[in-house]
Structure formats: C-alpha cells, structure tokens
Amino acid sequence: MLRILTVVAALSLAIVSGQASAKRNYGVAGCGLGSLIIDPGGSQTSAATTNGTAYNQYFGITSGTSNCTPTSDMAVIVEQEKFVVANLGTLSKDMARGQGESLSALSETLGCSSSVLPQFSSHLQNGYGEIFTAPGAIAVLDATKAQLMKDELFRTNCKHINI
Amino acid sequence: MQEPVFNLKFLNMAWVTTCAIFFLYSPLRASSYAEGLIDQAVRNNLHKKASWKKILYYSNTWFGDDIGIIDSETFYLAKDGKENPKAELSATIAAFFSPINPNKPIGHHPLCAYPARFRWLGRHLTIDQSKLPEVPCTKLKKWIGNNRFARLSLVFSSYYPDNPASMFGHTFLRLHRSKKEGMSADLLDQSINFSAFPDTSNAILYTLKGVLGQFPGKYQLTPYFMKVQEYNNAERRDLWQYELDFSPEEIEFLLFCLWEIGSHHVDYFYFDDNCSAVILTLLEAVKPQLNLKRSIKAWVIPADTLRAVANSPGLVRSISIEPSVLTKFLVRYNDLSRKQRAVVDQLFSKKIKVSQLSKQPSAASAADQTRILDTLLELIDFDDRVAGSSLGEKHTSLRQEVLISRSKLKLKPKQINYNSPSKQPHLGHESSQIGLGVGSYETSDEFLDLVWRPALHELLALDEGYSENLEIGFFHTNLRYQPEQKTLYLKEYSLIRIWSLPTTPWVIKQPAWTLDIGMESVEKNCSHAQSVCQRYFINTGTGYTEDFFSKSIVLYLLLAGEIGYSKEEQLGSYLSPKLIYGAWVKASKAWKVLVQAKLFKRYGGVVTLDHQYDGGINYSIGSRNEIRLKLKRTDHRRELSLGVNHYF
Structure with missing residues (x-):
C-alpha cells in the first residue's frame, strides 16, 4: 500500500572519495550528491544522499542545493552522476539495445540536443563494449562522455559532455 | 492532444501579486486594515466555502465535521484552527499583515509560508497590496521557478503480496515536465509521494503503530526514475498512470499547497489517513469542485481511490502503463515461438552459450537473435532484481556477455505494446x-x-x-x-x-x-x-x-x-x-x-x-x-x- 518501510542508508561517500577527479572539486557536502541504490535482496529501497534524509528533505526547501545554480558545471555533474547511479542497470540494457527511455534521459542530462538522439543512441550502442567495461557508475559516466567526445557531432550538440 | 503550455508570464504576474514589494507598510494602519478585511471575509461567509475548507484539509470524521487532518501544531494559525475554519480564516488574514519578525528568516513570514491560502484570498477579497509587509519570498519563488510542470498523473503501483504494507497497492502523483526547451525525457519527471516515516523496523510494533497512527506521514518530491527503479525493477510491479485533467496553473497551485504543508505532517493511519486518502485531499484542495472522498469508505484502499478518480466525469484524460520487468519479460517471451522460448531457457540455464546463438535453427536471422536476447535480458533482470546500480549477483557475467552480443547486433528492440486494457486496475x-x-x-x-x-x-x-x-x-x-x-x-x-x-x-x-x-x-x-x-x-x-x-x-x-x-x-x-x-x-x-x-x-x-x-x-x-x-x-x-x- 505504501512505502512505509523505505529505509534511508548513507552509502554515498564511496562514489566521491573513490572516484576523485579533477573535474569534481566539490566536497561531499556539495550539492547533495547521493547514491541511489536499490537493494536487490529485499523489497526496500535505500535512497541515500549525503544530505542525510530521503532525497530532498521536503522538496529541497532546506536542502543544500542553494550552493548550486542550475548553470554551474558542478550542479550539472551532480545531476549526471545521480542519474547514472540510479539507473545503471536500465542504462546498460538500453545502451546495448540502442534505444530506451533511459537513453533519452541520459542525453538530456548530458545537454544533447534532442535532434541528435538517434545518432546518440547508435553511437553508444557501438561503443557499448568500451563503456560498460568501466568499473562502477561514475566510471561508466566518464567513459560515456569520452565516447561521445570522439565525434564532432556530439562535441557541438551536447553541452555537458566536456565537464 | 495539444500539449498545455506553461505560461511563464502568468508565473511572473502571480509573483507580482503574491510576493510584491511595497513600502507603505505601517503596523497600525495594516492592522486596522486587516481587521476590516476580516470583517468583510466573515460577513461574506468565506469560511463556509468548501474551497477554503479544502485548502485547509478539513474533513468530516466520526469525531465531528470540519476537523483538519494536518497534525503538526504549527500548520493551523489559530489556536483552535484545526477545528474552526472561521477562526483560521481570521488568523490567516491577520498573519499576512503581521509585521516582519526580525528574529526569524524573512522567508518564514506567512506570506511566503502560505502561498496557496494567499492566492485563494486574492480570488475572494480585494486586497490592497500596498498594505502588506515587504517580503520577497526568494526561496519559494526559486522553487516554483525550478518546478514547472505541464501535466499531472495519478499513479497506481500494482498489488504486491510479498510485503504486507504494499499488499493493496500504492498511489502517488507524477508531475510531467513541460516538453519545452528540449526537456523531453519522461524519466526526468518528478513524483509526489505521501508516506509514513516509521521509527521502528520491529514487525509487531510497526503494524500496531501503523494502524494506530503513530507514524508521521509526509510528502516527498522524488525524481520519477527513482519510482521506476523501485517499483518496476526492484519490486517488479506495474505502474498504471491515470493522467488527470489539471491545467498547468492548477498544478502550480498544487505546488503552493505542497509548499504550505512542507514539513508539517499527518499522523499516518494504515487504514484511513494513508497514502491514497491524503493524495485525494490534495487533489480536492486544487479542484474544490471534485468530490472524490465522498465515495470512499472509512478504510481507504488505493484501488478504490482510483475508481473514485476514474468515475469522476472528465477527470481522467488517458490511462497508460509503465510495465514491470516481469511484464516486459512475459510479453516478450510470449511473443517468441516455442523453439525460441526453449533457446531463451537454455541460454539462461547456460546449456548453450551466447556465442552459439546464431547456430540455433530458430535464431538464424539477426532479428530473431535480437528478440531472443532482449527477452533473455528481461529474464535475467527479473531473476536478479537488477535495479538502480545493482547489477545482480547470480547472472552478472552472463548478463554482460549478452549485453555485448546484443550491442553488436546493432538492431533496435522490437516495439511492444504493453498496455492491456482489461488489466487496468480501476476496472x-x-x-x-x-x-x-x-x-x-x-x-x-x-x-x-x-x-x-x-x-x-x-x-x-x-x-x-x-x-x-x-x-x-x-x-x-x-x-x-x-x-x-x-x-x-x-x-x-x-x-x-x-x-x-x-x-x-x-x-x-x-x-x-x-x-x-x-x-x-x-x-x-x-x-x-x-x-x-x-x-x-x-x-x-x-x-x-x-x-x-x-x-x-x-x-x-x-x-x-x-x-x-x-x-x-x-x-x-x-x-x-x-x-x-x-x-x-x-x-x-x-x-x-x-x-x-x-x-x-x-x-x-x-x-x-x-x-x-x-x-x-x-x-x-x-x-x-x-x-x-x-x-x-x-x-x-x-x-x-x-x-x-x-x-x-
């Protein structure tokens, strides 16, 4: 009837600390980056964010997003990571199939013009083997961007792949 | 259907009236002005209007009529506001004209904290904006600006016997983003969920406290993709979407209502003040002409609320399904020939290798191989509960092998229609x-x-x-x-x-x-x-x-x-x-x-x-x-x- 049992667990530090990168010069308190992990063993969802409570503390009214303006690279990266972490399984399937809702969402998160979505999907399908050998969600995100950077089409049509 | 366009101009206009900045503020004058407004409001019997009672979430209960369901002490401004719509109306008007408290953040002023009530009053009274205190409401303005939606759906997640708390299904709201500015991805929509925040995992205490309303129930705004991962993938439940006839302006008013409720809570009763009942009160607050709760019994079953919505004339625009991983597998599996199904079974049990697929007589063409592998992928994801970042445990290497072979086929998946009208839960x-x-x-x-x-x-x-x-x-x-x-x-x-x-x-x-x-x-x-x-x-x-x-x-x-x-x-x-x-x-x-x-x-x-x-x-x-x-x-x-x- 309800998700009464939603358990919130803090599992996110690994993402940032394990994948330190020059591109991500923010601390964990940053914009509320979190890992969103569905527990495969049970029916409970563990939605963890570094802000502590469930996703946004009542619609982000009091969350730490105030540091992040929608245009800042940091905020964009956080959104990208959040999306890939929460959708990794679906993304791998859609990417290998060259089609799917998670690909259009990824394309939007990477700032790609919707007119290049068909090429975007085929390009990532072709590069699947390289992209999904990368270990973990964040590495997959980086490999996806690197794959897209190889093609002029995406360098000009995707605003947020070179960050 | 023509896409409703969210009007940015409208939003700006609203802000001129809602949070305008004025300089003629004087406590004395405002207070007598406020008193005049209160007199006028009471004379016009505004407190008896159903729309007023609905934005305050009053309901008629066994204990009496007009009792507010919000249980936080601070939501109702009058001392007896929880049971007295008239006192609450007076207190609300007085609060809007109250001077700014220098000890509190300016954003906490009632003008910023109660935007739905303020807009409602503006519809029923002529308010001289110059008499209001000067409050910019930056946070509220920013939040509304960042959350612009074109459409609203009521979503039902199907029955789930594995968890007593989910046995009857669950309902939540989905906010569809406006499709302008290249924002076309459905997964990036938002959802509004009302649920209990339990403080125990002990099954007996949990049940007792749940039935007796000992957990606070709160709203949450969550990305829709989280709901898809949670329900479709982790719990393998279908999500049925009932798109409602709400205009973008009404959806904005709904956000105002949510903002007002904010961190206030409703004591969560498993049987009545539950997810589904509270979602209905929210819909009625925005469209007071609706009478959805009339057909609801003392106990509220999520599917009953769905029927109440579906039977309300003109309220549902369309019904669609977001299929679970199980539904996806079953539909794709049934779409295969018997021999191809056997190939799926054998690949799954590793009796044949993925590399030998093309040697199978029933998988000679690339199109057949695509259909077989796409079915197999749903099977693996179902069996291993692949969801979120978790790629499973039992079949990880098989999955990766299948995905690589699948990507090399370079074909798109076969388009499948999962919508099976006879399964629509309101039926x-x-x-x-x-x-x-x-x-x-x-x-x-x-x-x-x-x-x-x-x-x-x-x-x-x-x-x-x-x-x-x-x-x-x-x-x-x-x-x-x-x-x-x-x-x-x-x-x-x-x-x-x-x-x-x-x-x-x-x-x-x-x-x-x-x-x-x-x-x-x-x-x-x-x-x-x-x-x-x-x-x-x-x-x-x-x-x-x-x-x-x-x-x-x-x-x-x-x-x-x-x-x-x-x-x-x-x-x-x-x-x-x-x-x-x-x-x-x-x-x-x-x-x-x-x-x-x-x-x-x-x-x-x-x-x-x-x-x-x-x-x-x-x-x-x-x-x-x-x-x-x-x-x-x-x-x-x-x-x-x-x-x-x-x-x-």
Whole structure:
C-alpha cells in the first residue's frame, strides 16, 4: 500500500572519495550528491544522499542545493552522476539495445540536443563494449562522455559532455 | 492532444501579486486594515466555502465535521484552527499583515509560508497590496521557478503480496515536465509521494503503530526514475498512470499547497489517513469542485481511490502503463515461438552459450537473435532484481556477455505494446463484499450465512483489474444462524487470507504460497453444554502450480503446516502437517470453479488423520454481484450452500 518501510542508508561517500577527479572539486557536502541504490535482496529501497534524509528533505526547501545554480558545471555533474547511479542497470540494457527511455534521459542530462538522439543512441550502442567495461557508475559516466567526445557531432550538440 | 503550455508570464504576474514589494507598510494602519478585511471575509461567509475548507484539509470524521487532518501544531494559525475554519480564516488574514519578525528568516513570514491560502484570498477579497509587509519570498519563488510542470498523473503501483504494507497497492502523483526547451525525457519527471516515516523496523510494533497512527506521514518530491527503479525493477510491479485533467496553473497551485504543508505532517493511519486518502485531499484542495472522498469508505484502499478518480466525469484524460520487468519479460517471451522460448531457457540455464546463438535453427536471422536476447535480458533482470546500480549477483557475467552480443547486433528492440486494457486496475470489482447464503448439513439441519469482507479479492471472483492468481482477504467474517437450534454464532473469522498461485513459465517458476490466520467454529466434539466451539489457527504452506489451456486450468499442490488452539479438550492444541491440492478452473470470464482437498494429520489432543475438501462454483453477474454454490466437508460433516455476494 505504501512505502512505509523505505529505509534511508548513507552509502554515498564511496562514489566521491573513490572516484576523485579533477573535474569534481566539490566536497561531499556539495550539492547533495547521493547514491541511489536499490537493494536487490529485499523489497526496500535505500535512497541515500549525503544530505542525510530521503532525497530532498521536503522538496529541497532546506536542502543544500542553494550552493548550486542550475548553470554551474558542478550542479550539472551532480545531476549526471545521480542519474547514472540510479539507473545503471536500465542504462546498460538500453545502451546495448540502442534505444530506451533511459537513453533519452541520459542525453538530456548530458545537454544533447534532442535532434541528435538517434545518432546518440547508435553511437553508444557501438561503443557499448568500451563503456560498460568501466568499473562502477561514475566510471561508466566518464567513459560515456569520452565516447561521445570522439565525434564532432556530439562535441557541438551536447553541452555537458566536456565537464 | 495539444500539449498545455506553461505560461511563464502568468508565473511572473502571480509573483507580482503574491510576493510584491511595497513600502507603505505601517503596523497600525495594516492592522486596522486587516481587521476590516476580516470583517468583510466573515460577513461574506468565506469560511463556509468548501474551497477554503479544502485548502485547509478539513474533513468530516466520526469525531465531528470540519476537523483538519494536518497534525503538526504549527500548520493551523489559530489556536483552535484545526477545528474552526472561521477562526483560521481570521488568523490567516491577520498573519499576512503581521509585521516582519526580525528574529526569524524573512522567508518564514506567512506570506511566503502560505502561498496557496494567499492566492485563494486574492480570488475572494480585494486586497490592497500596498498594505502588506515587504517580503520577497526568494526561496519559494526559486522553487516554483525550478518546478514547472505541464501535466499531472495519478499513479497506481500494482498489488504486491510479498510485503504486507504494499499488499493493496500504492498511489502517488507524477508531475510531467513541460516538453519545452528540449526537456523531453519522461524519466526526468518528478513524483509526489505521501508516506509514513516509521521509527521502528520491529514487525509487531510497526503494524500496531501503523494502524494506530503513530507514524508521521509526509510528502516527498522524488525524481520519477527513482519510482521506476523501485517499483518496476526492484519490486517488479506495474505502474498504471491515470493522467488527470489539471491545467498547468492548477498544478502550480498544487505546488503552493505542497509548499504550505512542507514539513508539517499527518499522523499516518494504515487504514484511513494513508497514502491514497491524503493524495485525494490534495487533489480536492486544487479542484474544490471534485468530490472524490465522498465515495470512499472509512478504510481507504488505493484501488478504490482510483475508481473514485476514474468515475469522476472528465477527470481522467488517458490511462497508460509503465510495465514491470516481469511484464516486459512475459510479453516478450510470449511473443517468441516455442523453439525460441526453449533457446531463451537454455541460454539462461547456460546449456548453450551466447556465442552459439546464431547456430540455433530458430535464431538464424539477426532479428530473431535480437528478440531472443532482449527477452533473455528481461529474464535475467527479473531473476536478479537488477535495479538502480545493482547489477545482480547470480547472472552478472552472463548478463554482460549478452549485453555485448546484443550491442553488436546493432538492431533496435522490437516495439511492444504493453498496455492491456482489461488489466487496468480501476476496472476491478469494488473491494468490499457482503453476502447472504442458505445451506444445509448432510444431517439436513439448515442454516443461514451472512458474510462480510472489507477487502479485497478472491480467486473465484471476477479477476479483471486485479493481479492474476492472487487472493487477498482481510477480516473475512461469516455469521451463521441455525433456525432449528435458534443459535447465532461466528462461523468463520479470518484476519488475513492469502492465496498466491503464480502461473509464470517454468524458467522463472515462482512458488505458490498461502497464509491463513483466523478462527472457525466447529459443531462437533464440543463439550456437552455447547453445540459449537471455537478453534484458532495459523496455516501456511508453499508449493507449485501447473497451468493448462492458456492458464484456464491451474492445478496446485502445496505442503503446509497448521498450528491450532482450542479450549476444548477434544480439539486441543495441535500441530498439523498438510498436503493441499486443488484445481482452479476459469471456464469463462464469469464462470469459475475451485476444488480443493486437504490431507492432514493432527498431533496433539487426539491424533487424527483426516481428509477434507471444499469446492465452489461462481458465476459473476456484472462486476458487482455473483452467485456461488459451495460444497464443503469438514470434521466428518458435509455442507452445501448457495449464496449471493455483492461488492460495494
């Protein structure tokens, strides 16, 4: 009837600390980056964010997003990571199939013009083997961007792949 | 349908009136001005307007009319605001004109904290904006600006027997982003969820506290993709979307209402102030002309709220499904030929390697290989509960191998329509049942039965709109009257009764299972003074099903155990291993037959070996009524009865 049992667990530090990168010069308190992990063993969802409570503390009214303006690279990266972490399984399937809702969402998160979505999907399908050998969600995100950077089409049509 | 366009200009205009900046503020003048407004509001009986009561979430309860459901002390501004719409109206107007408190953040001023009430007042009173204090409401403005939505859907996640808290399904709202500015991805929509925040994981405490309203219930705004991962993938439940006839302006007002509620809470009652009931009050706050809660009973079943919405003329624009990983697998699997299905099974059990796929006669073309691998992927993800970042444990290397082969095929997946209109959950029969029956024992004693069951669905009933092969019964109550003896007694009472008889293909065969906790009256073996005595029991078991003729005949076999207790010495306390076997026949949509037998031995008291059986033939007349013939043999006694049931 309800998700009464939603358990919130803090599992996110690994993402940032394990994948330190020059591109991500923010601390964990940053914009509320979190890992969103569905527990495969049970029916409970563990939605963890570094802000502590469930996703946004009542619609982000009091969350730490105030540091992040929608245009800042940091905020964009956080959104990208959040999306890939929460959708990794679906993304791998859609990417290998060259089609799917998670690909259009990824394309939007990477700032790609919707007119290049068909090429975007085929390009990532072709590069699947390289992209999904990368270990973990964040590495997959980086490999996806690197794959897209190889093609002029995406360098000009995707605003947020070179960050 | 034309996409409603979210009007940015409208938003800006709203802000000029809502949070305008004015300089002529003076506490004295404003206060007398406010008093004048209050007089005017009361004279015009604004506090009696349904729309006012609805944005304050007043409801009529057993304890009286107009009682606010919000339980935080600070939500209602008047001392008795929770029960007094008039006092709350006066207090709200006064609060809007109250001076800025230098000790509090300016964003906490009532003008920023209660934007829905402010907009409502603006519709009913002429307010001189220059008399209001100067508050910019930056946070609210930013939040509304970042959350612009074009459409709204009520989403129902299907029945889920694995978790008692989710057994009846769940509802939440989905906010569809406007499709402008290249924002086309559906997954990036938002959802509004109302749920309890429990403070215990102890099952007993949890149930007790849940029923007694001891957990705070709060709204949450979550990305829609989280809901997809949680329901479609982790719990394998379909999400049914009912798009509602709400304009972008109404959706903005809904966000104002949410902002007002913010971190305030509603005591979460499992049976009434639950997710579904509270979502309805929110919809009514925005569209006060709706009367959705009228058709809702004292207990609220999520599917009932869906029916209330679907039956409200013009409210639902369209119905669609976001299929679960199980539905995706089943539909794709059934779309394959028998030989191709066998290939999927063999790949899954690693009897053939993915690299040998193209050598299979039924997978000669790239298109066939694509369909086989796409089906296999859903099968793996179902079996391994792939969701979020978790790529499973059992089949990770197989999955990766399949994905790489699949990407090399370079074909798009076959387009599949998952929408199966007969499964739309609002089509299901009403959740409460009342029934009347007449019957006779083999000794020719006659009886009358009165049956009442508040929820939810039986295997013999019409299964349109319900989960296939799943019976969930709560508080099934059967009163029996025997005219000859002039005795009236509780024949049966069941706290909970579940029968899950899944007919999924063998490759993902799920066990059948049952749980039944309750009491029954026994007419035999009672001590001399009594003609009936009671037995309490917990019965549970698990086993397998096999289906024939496209699932119209289901045979099942379960190994079960029962613990029983009775004060009667003859019955005593006992442990009883059982073998339950039966046949369930869906002869047509309206005709169903269920025949079941139990072979068991009771240890404790007197050791007995026994064989009992019961059977029923059901004919459904429309979705509200049914006729049922039942034959039962228990405790060395047969009974036959004929009854009618009505759903309401």
